[in-house]
Amino acid sequence: MRFAILNGEIIERSEAKVDVEDRGYQFGDGVYEVIRVYNGKMFTATEHLNRFVKSSESIGITLPYTQEQLTKLLEELIVKNNLQVGTIYMQITRGISPRNHAFPTEKVMPSLVAYTKEVARPVENLKTGVKTILTEDIRWLRCDIKSLNLLGNLLAKQKAAVEGCFEAIQHRSEDVTEGSSSNIFIVKNGIVITHQSDNLILKGISKDVILQVCASNNIEVEERIFTLDELADADEVFLSSTTAEVMPIIEVDGKSVAAGFPGPVTRRLQELFEQEIEKQCGSLNDKILY
Template sequence: MTVYPIIMTQTKFTHQDDLKYPYEERALQFGDGVYEVIRIYNGTYYLLDEHVDRLFRSTEAIKINLSLTKGEMKNLLLELLERNNMETDGKVYLQISRGSAPRDHVFPIDVPANIYAYVQDLPRNLVNLENGVGTITQRDIRWENCYIKSLNLLPNVLAKQEAKENGCYEAILHKDGLVTECSSSNVYMVREGKIYTHPATNNILHGCVRMRVEKFSHDLNLPFIEEGFFVEDISMADELFLSSSTSEIMPIIKVDNIQIGDGKPGKITRLLQETYEKDIKNYNKILTK
């Protein structure tokens, strides 16, 4: 099936050979790919192994065959920081698509995956980490394989935008009242000294920081209960917080019009934040040896 040579881009027309991007790219046309966002502190990756492991789980889940091993991927990502002389706090966005091929729902044959990654500065959001943030609740309308970190993020984008338009940081998603996670983070409720969060099923992304929160909880002898809670339970929460690579461990002080606790970050959230800070330093020491 031949594509005619003149392509419309924006309001102009150009020859397909002169385009600066592959217009027949499966990430663009189908969202056929996966991604990772990896945190950097002082020029060093945090949880690099965990992110690369999840990347490979995602590519395997959608049947993208990579020519790279995990070790080769990690070496490339480390070289990316070196070539950019990265020495501050930031993040890497890494994306893999099934490749560039004539548009067809069926997988192309013998087409290499497209891989790219870039580095951005990302200072820590110390004000929000100290004071906490507000959130809204939204119905979870995503697909049933949220454990795959895929490029199909339109429901997440719409929920996040709704939160912003309501002057909030995040949107807490729920299925028939059962809280799953947020638009771009995992969420937790603290009640009577116990931490509750949705179990790591297909309905949520298995966050790398979420795994760390679980470890911290066990190390601190805090009950970590993988049991979903309901929107109606939020009003009875002692504390609420969310986690992600870019948000770290973020206190939630308001949901919709409901104040959480006394409206200030709680003691367990603070303890987890302190443990996270220590973990960053320890992790960096291990990587820089």
């Protein structure tokens, strides 16, 4: 992908560089978003940008752009890079200032960067399901902010990678929170159960789409804390994220989930999720076919 956005301008990606004293580089003092692109169109762009603004405001960064301006910039970037299926990564930091833990006292312009990446739909994994591990959730207590401070998430994801697994399911004591880069759901007796959106998890955009299609299709949902024992006893388990969509989980810590293949509720939600994509972005050529 040849072009990137730097502080409101689309430039050659090779020229998109930030100062060594940018507070994002030195402190992780910033927030980010990842937006899915299908058929050259952003999926749930408004929801992602709403969360981007909310995360920014939560740490005291005022965006120097309106959401309309950001939307236009991102649409132009998609066209410039001829992106059809992939992602947009964007982040904003507090800006460039001499290193000091306290916020700068002088007026500092936030630093905004964005770039695109080709990422195909993970259709085979969506059909067969993925393996996961369990790990203690060691992160801070404001996981609802999509912060650049991701070391806890990275350690969990690396643990999963070493074990040959797709994701790490995190838990605080006996309570399941979320994946290292996803929201986690269980299904029991036809009821979809997932952690309520509070400070202990990120309020996932894909999660919200799933909750909306459940409500529209009479699929019962409980947003509440569930335990490791409930996870082990679940009829189905799946995760959601911007790039993984509705991803079946067939194994947790070496133990099969139920029969070890994607269950009927998960498959139904995959179908409904694809319908939501097509409403916004047009027909999919690589649909999940069981």
